[in-house]
Amino acid sequence: MSQEELRRERQETYEELRRTQDVSGGSNFIWRGLSNATGWEVDYGGWYAPQYTGGDNGTDRDKGTPDTLEHTWEHDWRFFLRITSATKKTNFYARLKTTMTYNKANTPAVDANDWALPTFDMFYMDFVRTGRTFKHTWTFGRQYAQVERGIGFGMVADGLRYEMASRRNEMQIFFMRQQPGDDNVDATAAGWSTGRTKRWFYGLEWKWKLHPKFLNTGLSVLGNIDQNFEHADGGGQRHQLDSIYYGLGLSGNLTGRMSYWTQYIMESGKTYESGTSRKINLDADALDAGLRYFFPTALAPTLYLEYAAGSGDGDAAVGTSTTNGSTAGKDERFISFGGLSLGYAMAPQLINLKVWKFGGSVKPFGWSRSRLWQELVVQPTYYTYSKDKAGTAALPVPVPDVVATNPSKKLGSELDLTVAWRLAGDLKYQFKWGRFLPGAAYPTRSAESYVRLKLSLDL
Secondary structure: OOHHHHHHHHOOOHHHHOOOOOOOOOOOEOOHHHHHHHOEEEEEEEEEEEEEEEOOOOOOOOOOOOOOEEEEEEEEEEEEEEEEEOOOOEEEEEEEEEEEEEEEEOOHHHOEEEEEEEEEEEEEEEEEEEOOOOEEEEEEEEEEEEEOOOOOEEEEEEEEEEEEEOOOEEEEEEEEEEOOOOOOOOOOEOOOOOOOOOEEEEEEEEEEEEEOOOEEEEEEEEEEEEOOOEEEOOOOOEEOEEEEEEEEEEEEEOOOOEEEEEEEEEEEEEEEOOOOOOEEEEEEEEEEEEEEEEOOOOOOOEEEEEEEEEOOOOOEOOOOOOOOOEOOOOEOOOOOEOOOOOOOOOOOOOOOEEEEEEEEEEOOOOOOOOHHHHOEEEEEEEEEEEEOOOOOOOOOOOOOOOOOOOOOOEEEEEEEEEEEEEOOOOEEEEEEEEEEEEOOOOOOOOOEEEEEEEEEEEO
């Protein structure tokens, strides 16, 4: 999976990443006699998702250079096993993942197949204890976790997480290690593509329901401890990012049909200055806010408006996929371990970026008596992109990329379309299309298209 595809995967929702933990449809229990005798239930299943991805100028993003890659077929298999006690207080979950990828190129000599060996992408055990007021959950192992809306942190990692919930309060505390197979956030560090990253995270999040419907607030602290201690390939520049993220969020309903959310994150810490071995301070922030309105009709239409921004550094010497960008003073780029869905074709990181997002959803056959057609959902979305700080280096997308040689802040716009359809209880279809049109900041960058088809089946 390419780096942009990996980032898109991480930006999927919490429910999508946990899809086989809460399988739709009826449960499949084996060994019913044994289950009844021991009091333990065994549930198993899986999902096969063939995916087609195609696009123009998606490799080099330079309209003057022909692309080599035409399209990619990816076959994704996941199989899970869940064992649950009769009291529902103890749960073991394991999920195995393997993929086969076929890249079709314009030159047949470079066509390639790649098979990823089976690995456990999730493997954990949790214990639930319920009192008169609070519910306590301890989870050990490889699990998905996120803080706030997943902007600062949202990934599968190895570790321990504790959750507490009551009628008005929710809290989580965790200590985790990034998976050894994950790439470092720094694309120019040694070992970036060899899966040798050593990074620890600790976090605390508290949510308080001041009013069950109209006002909920959240406070969070996330720490990242970088244990890589590496130079760039061939020596020279040091790479290290030790960061702390402080978050404040508000959400709720303005009316019975209009909801809102806002999230502010401040980042501090230490990193290296570009071109030197001197450590400098981090001083960055990010903001995400939005409104959503629901129309209570058979078509179930919704409209939403969202604004997202991540700070940038005007004197950065290189692109965003490096932890040593600033050349003078403190580093003001917002570098995190999560993200937002900000366009299929552009797929930017929230660094030196301001995005306006306008979208909606509708069930065009919601009036139908057929349950099959009722489940069809169409979601158009329009984005406008601009830089936070003018300049030619601090780009909001990872390398490789065409340099924005024009200091203009106008990065461009994009139109996306998503069609999601539940064909049957456990059979789902998804079509994603995106078209990015570059702005004045990209005088040599071509327009880009992105197409992705996905068919998933939960057994």
